[in-house]
Amino acid sequence: MPSPVSELAFRRIYQAHFRQIAAYARRRLNEDEADDAVAETFLIAWRRLDQIPEGPLALLWLYAVARRVVGQQYRSTQRRGRLVSKLAGLAREDNSNVGVGLEQQAVHEALARLRPQDREILRLAEWEDLSPSQIAVVMGCSANAASIRLHRAHRRFERALLELEAPIELAPPEEQAT
Amino acid sequence: MSRKDDRAHRLLREANPLTPEEAPAPTSPRGEALFQRIISSPRTEAKKPFWRRRGALIVLVPAAALAIAGGYALVNRASDPLNVICFQEPSLSSHRTQVSLQGDDLLSACRPLWDPGEQYNPEGRTPAPPLAACLLQGGELAVFPEVGDGDTCTALGLEVATGGEIGEEHRAIQAVQEELFAHFMGTCVAREEATALVKQSLRRHGLVGWRVDAAGQFTTNRPCATLAYNFPGRTITLVPTSSERSS
Numbered sequence: 022m023p024s025p026v027s028e029l030a031f032r033r034i035y036q037a038h039f040r041q042i043a044a045y046a047r048r049r050l051n052e053d054e055a056d057d058a059v060a061e062t063f064l065i066a067w068r069r070l071d072q073i074p075e076g077p078l079a080l081l082w083l084y085a086v087a088r089r090v091v092g093q094q095y096r097s098t099q100r101r102g103r104l105v106s107k108l109a110g111l112a113r114e115d116n117s118n119v120g121v122g123l124e125q126q127a128v129h130e131a132l133a134r135l136r137p138q139d140r141e142i143l144r145l146a147e148w149e150d151l152s153p154s155q156i157a158v159v160m161g162c163s164a165n166a167a168s169i170r171l172h173r174a175h176r177r178f179e180r181a182l183l184e185l186e187a188p189i190e191l192a193p194p195e196e197q198a199t
Numbered sequence: 200m201s202r203k204d205d206r207a208h209r210l211l212r213e214a215n216p217l218t219p220e221e222a223p224a225p226t227s228p229r230g231e232a233l234f235q236r237i238i239s240s241p242r243t244e245a246k247k248p249f250w251r252r253r254g255a256l257i258v259l260v261p262a263a264a265l266a267i268a269g270g271y272a273l274v275n276r277a278s279d280p281l282n283v284i285c286f287q288e289p290s291l292s293s294h295r296t297q298v299s300l301q302g303d304d305l306l307s308a309c310r311p312l313w314d315p316g317e318q319y320n321p322e323g324r325t326p327a328p329p330l331a332a333c334l335l336q337g338g339e340l341a342v343f344p345e346v347g348d349g350d351t352c353t354a355l356g357l358e359v360a361t362g363g364e365i366g367e368e369h370r371a372i373q374a375v376q377e378e379l380f381a382h383f384m385g386t387c388v389a390r391e392e393a394t395a396l397v398k399q400s401l402r403r404h405g406l407v408g409w410r411v412d413a414a415g416q417f418t419t420n421r422p423c424a425t426l427a428y429n430f431p432g433r434t435i436t437l438v439p440t441s442s443e444r445s446s
Contacts, residue, residue, distance in 0.1 A: 039225035147211040
């Protein structure tokens, strides 16, 4: 039976951060896989309650765990050959004809073309709204390294986006037909 | 930042498939079920001496320091006077719900959970049971349904909470919390203003030993302060958050 102190401490962490961790997982996996990843993340948190830092750092600790769990989940899905895992916004591709514009499709495609590390650092910055120093905690690197990686990932993303958009925006209609 | 950079940032943010508000809440049936499943699984406790364990540091050290400095009794004091844990059954392993406590009437804080249609009485078939207030071993205030001879706390190996656990300092911090909630609810309060408001409120209620921790990183994305109360540490921490989450 857990001690009331442990349970209360865990409940506080769970209630404070469940939503962010659930959102993190659902942005990267389909709903069922995301639920599994959230469960696994908080189970690890429960077992390692003594290691979770106090205050706002607790969320970064959870993101770091969730990142590993989601990574394992994704690799496992790939191994099974079921590419139902929804990388970045690729989840929306299935519904691409219902409301997601060409620009958004290009963004998702550009994200998918990036290396996993670049993709993840961009998502942490833009979707989880983390600063470079917070990303550093999640990714286990220095704040300086996180800043540099983030900058480079942005450059690569812009290049990928330009490559994808070029035929749409620049090519005259008759050339597109050939 | 160039216009090209601006566009990349904007496009990436717009590509976010989910806002936190769209994610399930911890209090949703699925969230609560997962919580129960997790806490019913065994924990691998770290093999540390007790004085290095986090719980011990949070609860025991400040309590001991207070006892030495202020002559407080260690027993019959609540570690967290702002919350009470309401148990569904007269058992420490039964379902529990934490509710906020105003004043020192623990039973009134938990009783609404047994109202017809509420969490502990969803079908409204049973009248609310008599309740007993106890003090958990960690110092948390707790309420259980009474059993048999009405000696539930003792049967569970717990002290009876008599109401004396809520001291003057406890009442004062409850008042501060209530006062500040009104200031922060639905408004984005920046760090400087938040610090001033918290200090004023602490002074007004005579809480001289308390401090304000404003060291969090406030940014343009997270300009608003929310408050976290650490009663054992006698600290109110300003947590930076975005304007949508500030309430």
